[in-house]
Amino acid sequence: MIEDVYVRNRHHKTHNAGWLRAAVLGANDGLVATASLMIGVAAAAPTAGLTVTGIAAIAAGAMSMAVGEYISVQSQSDIEESDRQMEIEHLKLDPVGEEEELTQIYIERGLPRELAAQVSRIMHEKDALEAHLRDELGQFEHTKARPVQASIASAIAYTSGGVIPLFGALLWNTTSKSVGIITFTLVGLSLTGAISSKLSGSGMAKTILRVVIGGSLGMAITAGIGGLVHLSGI
Numbered sequence: 001m002i003e004d005v006y007v008r009n010r011h012h013k014t015h016n017a018g019w020l021r022a023a024v025l026g027a028n029d030g031l032v033a034t035a036s037l038m039i040g041v042a043a044a045a046p047t048a049g050l051t052v053t054g055i056a057a058i059a060a061g062a063m064s065m066a067v068g069e070y071i072s073v074q075s076q077s078d079i080e081e082s083d084r085q086m087e088i089e090h091l092k093l094d095p096v097g098e099e100e101e102l103t104q105i106y107i108e109r110g111l112p113r114e115l116a117a118q119v120s121r122i123m124h125e126k127d128a129l130e131a132h133l134r135d136e137l138g139q140f141e142h143t144k145a146r147p148v149q150a151s152i153a154s155a156i157a158y159t160s161g162g163v164i165p166l167f168g169a170l171l172w173n174t175t176s177k178s179v180g181i182i183t184f185t186l187v188g189l190s191l192t193g194a195i196s197s198k199l200s201g202s203g204m205a206k207t208i209l210r211v212v213i214g215g216s217l218g219m220a221i222t223a224g225i226g227g228l229v230h231l232s233g234i
């Protein structure tokens, strides 16, 4: 009984997955890219303006994310729209064939032929296009591609990650700003790891560890490159 209640109270995560993944990835990108760039610059040119570097990194990264996301989601949206137009045309040209197509889909999903034909007929009477978009093409209102929203959301997510290392540099009151950047970034990465694990239902420790190790590698490698640049005296 207790288990029943537990299972019933757990919510499906699939509806969250799209925007959640985008938001967490965006924040992670902002964190790692901004922190890496600032640390790389600090290692290469210890007297360089880290605040300016951080702000430039956030601005450039957020714009790049917004444009990239817009292009990718717009192409998804174009595909959905052309599928939709094709379906409208097919329904106009061959409604009987389309009804049979839907019947076959329901049979494949396990309905007996007679029931499948009945469901298909009712669906066609109600809203044939909607039934075909949903059951044939897998298009749902809540998973529809929305390029502008996706692009704004990813820029915001990136910026919210990027300001964390920037604050690390601003608030750290010692000469070694890199320590502040790294500390804030590791806390930020743990936070995005925890949020992502909480909302996706995956293991907390494993997810945090994965995000922190990935981010640390990014920072370590750019710091190494910056150090080499500094040593070479470019």
Ligand SMILES: [Zn+2]
Residues within 6 Å of the ligand: 087, 090, 098, 101, 132, 136
């Ligand atoms: Zn169809």
